Amino acid sequence: MENFDALQTQVDQAQRIVFLTGAGVSTPSGIPDYRSKAGLYTNGHTNRPTEYYLSHDCLVDEPKVFYQFVMKNLYYPDAQPNVIQKKQAAFTNANRAEIVTQNIDNLYEQAGATHLHEFHGNLYRIYCQKCGMEVDYPTYAHSMYHELDGGILRPDVVLYGEGIDQEVAQASVNAVHNADLILIVGTSMRVYPFAGLLDYRQPHVPVVVINQERLDIPGVTAQYQLNATEVFDRLQVKENS
Numbered sequence: 001m002e003n004f005d006a007l008q009t010q011v012d013q014a015q016r017i018v019f020l021t022g023a024g025v026s027t028p029s030g031i032p033d034y035r036s037k038a039g040l041y042t043n044g045h046t047n048r049p050t051e052y053y054l055s056h057d058c059l060v061d062e063p064k065v066f067y068q069f070v071m072k073n074l075y076y077p078d079a080q081p082n083v084i085q086k087k088q089a090a091f092t093n094a095n096r097a098e099i100v101t102q103n104i105d106n107l108y109e110q111a112g113a114t115h116l117h118e119f120h121g122n123l124y125r126i127y128c129q130k131c132g133m134e135v136d137y138p139t140y141a142h143s144m145y146h147e148l149d150g151g152i153l154r155p156d157v158v159l160y161g162e163g164i165d166q167e168v169a170q171a172s173v174n175a176v177h178n179a180d181l182i183l184i185v186g187t188s189m190r191v192y193p194f195a196g197l198l199d200y201r202q203p204h205v206p207v208v209v210i211n212q213e214r215l216d217i218p219g220v221t222a223q224y225q226l227n228a229t230e231v232f233d234r235l236q237v238k239e240n241s
């Protein structure tokens with residue numbers, strides 16, 4: 001694999017890696033990138049952009065439509081973490097890295113990641129909007145209503161029209177600010193405010209992209225146009241000395 005040794009060396013020398021990740025990390029687990037499937041969702045009636053079905057407006061105005069959409073298109077309860085998530089989790093467990101992800105699929109949790117910042121929330125944290133009680137996924141899959149009080153359940157994810165959780169945002173900013181190596185994996189860094197996290201890095205900190213397609217991001221110091229699954233399969237996690 002071309003350039004792999006240089007990448008391994010760079011990773012070995014870093015003490016505080018930050019992985020900035022997105023949908024491309026979960027596609028090997030069989031979870032499609034909904035952003036790349038624009039126009040797929042017609043839902044049998046009015047043709048609306050995907051963004052509408054994942055919006056605060058849809059949740060409030062047409063909660064059944066919202067529920068049907070997320071159940072049909074976002075939940076993959078049988079998906080398993082792949083080698084990218086597992087290896088990145090191993091880096092966090094060795095206190096070598098933090099993960100800031102746009103993914104909401106719970107696969108990093110399943111992989112045992114620590115130092116994990118889920119920028120857009122997590123589909124499997126589900127709560128009642130009336131009483132705040134959390135319920136599990138099978139309960140939500142069974143009904144969109146909380147059986148105790150009839151409140152409408154929702155996943156704890158950031159919908160269009162909603163803001164990023166301030167604690168998560170601050171923790172993500174801190175992680176990037178403290179990083180001595182930033183690895184961008186499986187995201188084209190086009191969605192804000194996530195993409196803006198890069199602005200908080202220290203000057204001179206290397207920003208490395210691992211992506212088969214070349215990305216045009218300012219400040220990138222190296223691009224490895226390699227398959228991320230192969231890279232993380234091979235990448236070794238050295239313990240901090």
Ligand SMILES: [Zn+2]
Nearest residue numbers: 128131146151
């Ligand atoms: Zn309730």
